[in-house]
Amino acid sequence: MATAEAGGDLRLSGVTKRFSAFTAVDGIDLTIAQGEFFAMLGPSGCGKTTTLRMVAGLEEPTEGSIHLGDLDVTHKKPYQRPVNTVFQNYALFPHLTIFENVAFGLRRRGVKDVKKQATDALDLVELGHLAQRKPAQLSGGQQQRIALARAVVNRPQVLLLDEPLGALDLKLRRQMQIELKRIQTEVGITFVHVTHDQEEAMTMADRVAVMNHGKIEQLGAPSDLYESPDTTFVANFLGQSNLVPGTRTGTDGGYVVIESHGQKARILQSRCVPGSDLLLGVRPEKIRIQEAGDEVPTGLNRLTGGVVVDASYLGVSTQYLVRLPWGQNLTVFSQNLGITERFRDGSAVTLAWEPDHSFGLAGDAAAGVDEEAAALAAAASAPQG
Amino acid sequence: MAAIAPRADATEELPRATGRQLRTVLILLVPGLLWLGIFFVVPLFTLAGTSTQTPSGSGIPGEFVQTFHLANYWDVISEYKGHFGRSFLYSILATALCLAIGYPLAYLIAFRAGRARNLLLVLVVAPFFTSFVLRTLAWRQILSDDGWVVSSLKWVHVIPQDMAVTASPLAVVAGITYNFLPFMVLPLYSSLERIDPRLIEAGGDLYGNGFAVLRKVTFPLSMPGVVAGTLLTFIPASGDYVNAALLGNNRTTMVGNVVESRFFRVVDYPTAAALSFILMAIILVLVVLYVRRAGTEELV
Numbered sequence: 001m002a003t004a005e006a007g008g009d010l011r012l013s014g015v016t017k018r019f020s021a022f023t024a025v026d027g028i029d030l031t032i033a034q035g036e037f038f039a040m041l042g043p044s045g046c047g048k049t050t051t052l053r054m055v056a057g058l059e060e061p062t063e064g065s066i067h068l069g070d071l072d073v074t075h076k077k078p079y080q081r082p083v084n085t086v087f088q089n090y091a092l093f094p095h096l097t098i099f100e101n102v103a104f105g106l107r108r109r110g111v112k113d114v115k116k117q118a119t120d121a122l123d124l125v126e127l128g129h130l131a132q133r134k135p136a137q138l139s140g141g142q143q144q145r146i147a148l149a150r151a152v153v154n155r156p157q158v159l160l161l162d163e164p165l166g167a168l169d170l171k172l173r174r175q176m177q178i179e180l181k182r183i184q185t186e187v188g189i190t191f192v193h194v195t196h197d198q199e200e201a202m203t204m205a206d207r208v209a210v211m212n213h214g215k216i217e218q219l220g221a222p223s224d225l226y227e228s229p230d231t232t233f234v235a236n237f238l239g240q241s242n243l244v245p246g247t248r249t250g251t252d253g254g255y256v257v258i259e260s261h262g263q264k265a266r267i268l269q270s271r272c273v274p275g276s277d278l279l280l281g282v283r284p285e286k287i288r289i290q291e292a293g294d295e296v297p298t299g300l301n302r303l304t305g306g307v308v309v310d311a312s313y314l315g316v317s318t319q320y321l322v323r324l325p326w327g328q329n330l331t332v333f334s335q336n337l338g339i340t341e342r343f344r345d346g347s348a349v350t351l352a353w354e355p356d357h358s359f360g361l362a363g364d365a366a367a368g369v370d371e372e373a374a375a376l377a378a379a380a381s382a383p384q385g
Numbered sequence: 386m387a388a389i390a391p392r393a394d395a396t397e398e399l400p401r402a403t404g405r406q407l408r409t410v411l412i413l414l415v416p417g418l419l420w421l422g423i424f425f426v427v428p429l430f431t432l433a434g435t436s437t438q439t440p441s442g443s444g445i446p447g448e449f450v451q452t453f454h455l456a457n458y459w460d461v462i463s464e465y466k467g468h469f470g471r472s473f474l475y476s477i478l479a480t481a482l483c484l485a486i487g488y489p490l491a492y493l494i495a496f497r498a499g500r501a502r503n504l505l506l507v508l509v510v511a512p513f514f515t516s517f518v519l520r521t522l523a524w525r526q527i528l529s530d531d532g533w534v535v536s537s538l539k540w541v542h543v544i545p546q547d548m549a550v551t552a553s554p555l556a557v558v559a560g561i562t563y564n565f566l567p568f569m570v571l572p573l574y575s576s577l578e579r580i581d582p583r584l585i586e587a588g589g590d591l592y593g594n595g596f597a598v599l600r601k602v603t604f605p606l607s608m609p610g611v612v613a614g615t616l617l618t619f620i621p622a623s624g625d626y627v628n629a630a631l632l633g634n635n636r637t638t639m640v641g642n643v644v645e646s647r648f649f650r651v652v653d654y655p656t657a658a659a660l661s662f663i664l665m666a667i668i669l670v671l672v673v674l675y676v677r678r679a680g681t682e683e684l685v
Contacts, residue, residue, distance in 0.1 A: 058586050078589040085590045091583040095605045104601070105591035150591070 008069025009033050010055065010158050010190060015064035017050050024050040026214035027064070032192060032207075034157075037184050039193045039205035043237070047214040048194045049088075052160050055192065056085045068157055079108070084151035085160040089167060090143045092135035098122070098146055099131040105154040121153035122146075124183060141172045148180070152187055161193040165200060177203055198238050202226070210234050226283075228271050232361050235281055242287070242330040243279040244303070245363050255355055261326045265301040265358060272360030279361040284331040286357040289320060290340075292348035300352040306330070308347045318342055322349060436658035447652040457659045465643055465660060469667070472639040475554070475629075476622035479561035483569040483618045484611070486562070491573035491610070492603075496582070509570050521560055521631045528556050528632070552634040560628035568617040576610025577603070612679050620668055640664050 010032040017025040025047040032038045040048040053059040055066060057078035065074045073081045084105065092101050103118040111117060122128040125145035135143055144164060151159055164180075165173045181204050184191045195201050201208045202222040209219045210233070218230045229235035232243060246260030255266035258280050265280055272278065282301075296302050303324060310321035320332040320343065332351065334342075343349060437457055438449035462469075494505045512520060527534050528550045535551075538544045550556055580603065588598035604611075626641030640660055647657035 056590060058590070077594070078586070079592045079594050083590075085587070087583050087587055087590075089583070091581065091587040093584060093587070093602060093606075095608075104588075104593070108592035108597055154591070 010192070011067040012051070012055070013065050013067075015051065015054060015061045015066060017047075017054060017059060018062045023214055025054070025061075028214075028216060030209065030216065030219075032158075032190060034190055035188050037181070037191045037193065037204055037206045039195060039201035039208045040211055041195055041198055041201040041208050041237070042211035042217075043196055046211040048211050049162055051211075052085075052162055052192065052194045055158065056083055056160050057081050058085075082157040083160060084154050084156040084158075085162060086144075086147045086151050086164045088162045088164070090135075090147035092143055092146060092150070094135055096134075097131065098127070098133050098135065098138070101135065101146060102150045102153055104150065109154070117153055121149040124152065124186070125149045125179075140167055141176065144168060144176060145179070148183065152183065152189065155187070156189060158190045158192060161191060163195055164193070165195075165197075173200070180204060202238070210237060212237075227357075228359055229281070229361070230273075232279065235359070235361060240284050240331055241281050242284060243281050243361065244324075244328065244330070246278055246280050248276045248278055256360060258360065261324075263303055265303070266355040267358040267360040268356055271358070273362050275362055277363035279363045281359040281361055282353055282357055284319075285317075285333040285335070286353045287330070287332045288352045289322070289332050289334055289343065289349050290352065291343075292350050294350065296350060296352045299355070301355050301358060302350055302352040303330070304350045306349045306351055308343045308345055308349055311343060311345060313342065320349075322351060432658045432661060435654050436662055438655045447654070449654060454655075457655050458663065461656055461659045462663065465640065468638060468640045468643055469663070471554075471637065472623050472641070472664070473667070473671075475558050475561060475637075475639060476619050476625070478558050479565065479622050480569075480615050480619040482558065482562040483566050484615060487566055487569035487573055487614065488611075491570050491577055494570075494574050495577035495580075496585075506574070509567050509574075512567065517564065518627060518631075521564065521627055524556070524560050524563065525551060525631055528559065552632070552637075554633070554637050556632040557629050557637050557639075560632040561622050561625060564625075564628065565618040565622055568621070569614040572613035572617060573607065573610040576607045576613070580606045608679060612676065615675075616672060620672070623668055624664060 010030075012028050012030040015025060015028045015030075016023065028047075028051060040051060042048045050059060054061050057073070057076055057080070061074060065072060067073065068082065073083075093104065096104070099118055099122070102121050103114050106114045106117055119128060119131070122131055125148055127142055127145055127149070130138060130142065130146075135146070138146065144167075147164070161180075165176050168176060177200060180191075180193075184204075193201070193205060202225075205222060207220060208222055208225055210217045210225060212233050218225055218234045225234060226238050229238065229241070232241075235241035235243065244260050244265075246258040246265070248256060249259045249264070250257050251269065252266060254269050256269055256272045256278075258265055258267060258278050260280060267278075267280065288300075290296070292304065292306075305325040306322040308320055309323045309329065312319040315336065317336055318334045320334060322330050322332055324330060330351065334340075434451060435449070437451065437453045437455055439452045439454045439457075441448040441450045490509075494502055494509075498505050526532055529535065530549055530551055535544070539546055539548070544550070584602055584606065585598055588602040589595075593601060623639075624641050626639055626645050629637050629639045629642050630645075644657045644660050644664075647653045647660065
């Protein structure tokens with residue numbers, strides 16, 4: 001497939017946006033490679049949409065600059081940039097047919113073979129047969145695809161997607177995620193996708209920037225973010241995390257040793273922040289749950305003295321809530337392999353996991369922050385059940 | 386009026402009324418129907434009857450007998466065709482001027498006014514707080530040849546030194562434009578205000594510059610307001626006589642002025658009635674043509 005003219009990367013340098021006293025975006029530096037599928041993930045109000053609108057030209061940065069390759073687009077009007085947007089709720093023109101909606105950008109640019117290009121774009125989203133309908137006659141999923149076709153047909157250097165799947169139901173959303181990824185691969189345009197749905201970001205994007213309070217908390221491939229979160233916000237916004245407060249006591253080989261309520265655990269040095277107050281982190285699905293007193297294989301991190309306070313059988317797995325002696329509850333997902341017996345409420349258990357699966361976060365911010373982040377993450381993932 | 390009629394597909398979705406609901410509907414309609422019947426339908430027939438009467442021959446002014454004299458219509462058309470021409474010329478000019486002034490104003494109030502929006506809307510209707518006749522009289526002062534407006538325009542050579550503005554067609558059109566401007570601005574505003582700003586942003590995002598977006602997105606989407614505003618301006622303006630009477634001269638009289646003088650001064654009821662009917666018929670035809678042309682489909 002043809003790709004956009006060699007334009008190069010999208011670069012944001014020190015981009016800041018203030019609305020009177022409120023700073024929506026706070027000094028973002030970011031380079032998005034040409035042809036990349038990039039996601040900006042964060043709770044509402046984190047500045048991700050404002051960032052997107054500045055790239056589109058719908059907002060002007062208070063400070064900083066935006067470059068597309070060598071072209072400085074910081075103060076260019078939206079219609080002067082080789083950038084197109086798929087708007088939240090699509091913003092299809094209600095008075096124009098589907099064909100004219102898709103042809104709109106081509107006509108404004110004075111392209112010659114409007115008919116062929118618009119038809120090709122409609123075929124790309126497999127809705128060529130609806131060309132003469134009006135937007136109001138289409139379903140949400142169809143409107144979504146038309147909005148995509150209307151943007152892609154212009155072969156922009158960068159395509160911006162503002163929560164494009166937010167209004168669709170779960171099943172359609174999964175289907176559209178695959179579709180979007182297919183189209184992106186086919187047209188080879190840089191996609192910048194804004195979403196509050198971590199699963200959406202992780203399934204589609206090559207790289208994800210997790211944003212909070214107008215700043216990028218962490219940037220990386222989905223697996224990096226998930227396996228080694230840098231902050232408690234990222235640890236809780238992307239999936240669930242168990243975070244146990246503790247103190248650094250020393251090192252053991254390539255591992256940091258952390259002590260928590262008299263129990264010791266190890267964290268890979270490369271996955272642990274400096275400092276003595278730490279949070280020992282581990283994902284629920286990494287934890288093995290076994291009866292108290294059963295032998296734990298050597299070399300594993302363990303936490304003893306746990307009591308199951310809740311067991312939810314989900315079919316594919318069982319979700320346990322285990323209370324530790326100091327009153328903290330940890331979540332454990334136990335895959336339903338059918339080998340071991342399920343634990344009941346009140347069972348005394350030991351939790352164990354590979355030291356390489358631990359991560360160490362800065363502990364001083366432990367208390368309040370994570371409840372907020374956890375609440376946001378829960379709210380964000382709620383629609384997916 | 387077409388502009389405010391509900392969408393056809395919306396009514397189709399309504400469940401069929403049960404007998405009880407139907408009775409309620411009828412009861413609710415009674416006051417309105419009675420009102421229309423007594424004060425609109427009956428007088429309309431009376432007017433139609435009057436329009437074909439001829440003088441009784443008794444010599445008493447104001448006494449007419451019904452002779453179904455349809456020639457009355459032909460007579461008034463041939464006698465007053467100039468008045469009809471002026472009525473429609475002035476009202477179309479005034480409507481066009483209202484649109485030209487009102488659209489930017491409504492656009493500003495809808496999209497750019499911010500917190501001043503409500504204040505500006507009050508200012509648009511503020512002229513209604515003063516009597517229509519008084520305001521029109523005030524225009525006579527404003528446009529008078531020794532008034533400050535005309536003299537300063539002459540001083541900066543915008544208009545020729547010997548030009549008289551008062552008692553001219555210009556003054557009549559200006560007066561009509563002024564008096565009916567709020568009827569243009571308010572429907573335009575309500576139409577513009579309902580446009581999703583993201584559609585305008587999408588137009589810019591899709592390579593439309595300011596003018597292209599206005600022409601291809603904003604204006605088509607505001608068509609219901611344009612149609613409603615132009616009708617609300619044009620229809621009363623074409624029957625208006627106050628502006629022509631107060632701001633014009635005896636060569637600027639409109640149909641409304643003739644109807645007024647035939648009814649109240651000359652006591653020639655059949656001529657006045659026939660004039661009214663012809664005016665009504667022409668307006669009806671023009672409005673139907675216009676609404677068809679503007680596309681009823683857009684009126685959602």
